[in-house]
Amino acid sequence: MAVELTTKIIPASEIAAAEAARCLADGGLVAFPTETVYGLGADATHAEAIARLYRAKGRPSFNPLIAHVADLAGAERIARFDATARKLAEAFWPGPLTLVLPKTPRCPVADLATAGLDTVAVRMPAHPVARDILRALGRPIVAPSANRSGHVSPTTAAHVASDLDGRIDLIVDGGAVSVGVESTIVGCFDRPMLLRPGGLPRAAIEQVLGHPLRRPPPRPDAAGQPMAPGMLASHYAPRTLVRLDAARIEPGEALLAFGAVAIPGHDVAATILNLSERGDLTEAAANLFGHLRALDEARARAIAVMPVPEHDLGEAINDRLRRAAVPADPIHK
Numbered sequence: 001m002a003v004e005l006t007t008k009i010i011p012a013s014e015i016a017a018a019e020a021a022r023c024l025a026d027g028g029l030v031a032f033p034t035e036t037v038y039g040l041g042a043d044a045t046h047a048e049a050i051a052r053l054y055r056a057k058g059r060p061s062f063n064p065l066i067a068h069v070a071d072l073a074g075a076e077r078i079a080r081f082d083a084t085a086r087k088l089a090e091a092f093w094p095g096p097l098t099l100v101l102p103k104t105p106r107c108p109v110a111d112l113a114t115a116g117l118d119t120v121a122v123r124m125p126a127h128p129v130a131r132d133i134l135r136a137l138g139r140p141i142v143a144p145s146a147n148r149s150g151h152v153s154p155t156t157a158a159h160v161a162s163d164l165d166g167r168i169d170l171i172v173d174g175g176a177v178s179v180g181v182e183s184t185i186v187g188c189f190d191r192p193m194l195l196r197p198g199g200l201p202r203a204a205i206e207q208v209l210g211h212p213l214r215r216p217p218p219r220p221d222a223a224g225q226p227m228a229p230g231m232l233a234s235h236y237a238p239r240t241l242v243r244l245d246a247a248r249i250e251p252g253e254a255l256l257a258f259g260a261v262a263i264p265g266h267d268v269a270a271t272i273l274n275l276s277e278r279g280d281l282t283e284a285a286a287n288l289f290g291h292l293r294a295l296d297e298a299r300a301r302a303i304a305v306m307p308v309p310e311h312d313l314g315e316a317i318n319d320r321l322r323r324a325a326v327p328a329d330p331i332h333k
């Protein structure tokens, strides 16, 4: 039997983009696909809508949001670009890269969205549906991943509905996303810093920069704030215990496999899902969150995860898996 939904879901189209933009302009909350994960959008200049967005996600308001823009002119209205930032934007936008930059003096993004910081995270998404909605609204859209805070990010409209049905106004369904992990976040400070590994591999960025990206200090900064609050140890956590680098499967465990499954005990696994049978990291990233959700629903004793290599998208995959393996801290959910 189909489950009755409260929130309206409409297939992506030009008409849907116009409806989404009208809803956003009225202070509504609209989920839509980007190439990385589904985002939950609010008009970035509308403080009341942003307050609703934090409530709908159950997100702590010290965790700032990413402002999405349609083009470079839109980005320059809200953030100051130095030569390095411009180089990165030219090389990788539109695409899965977010830049943390100083705000412009008259930045129209509501202070609530930037958690009172003097920087703003900016991203120009590549997904045609996200771009249509941005163009139709004509203003920046803040969009965190469209999941309840602390849950795994959504890669389909059905994932969004299962987390946020009844709490948001509209979901634009553009099918499954292509990248599957969130954008890479680079802080454009004195020297650029990798704040979150993501859908754009670090090596590609370092090649354009001509030098390695700095890593953030392991501890929160002096003000007690994490450099990118999304770096909190527990994030993206399923309810089922996640066991990393599994070398064998214990009875009753579910298996999240990568590559050929030749691991002792796999024949007794409660369920097996493979991120990529051919060991392809791009395919693995696209499958990661959907497989974690499905295995979480299988209610196994634990989810055992086979090792995933650390290069290319493997850095972001392992980052998310490590956070999924830390039990949720109720304060930082």
Ligand code: TXA
Pocket (backbone or CB within 6 Å): 034, 036, 037, 038, 039, 040, 063, 064, 065, 066, 098, 100, 114, 117, 119, 120, 121, 123, 143, 144, 145, 146, 181, 182, 183, 184, 185, 195, 196, 227, 228, 229, 230, 231
């Ligand atoms: O791929 C993505 O980036 C997706 C799609 C929807 O665009 N969005 C996304 O947003 O992942 P969210 O809210 O789940 O993650 C945004 C991250 C958080 O870790 C937040 O702390 C960080 O960006 N962030 C935002 N503004 C920041 C700032 N001014 N300085 C440092 N970190 C910031």
Ligand code: MG
Pocket (backbone or CB within 6 Å): 144, 145, 153
């Ligand atoms: Mg998120």
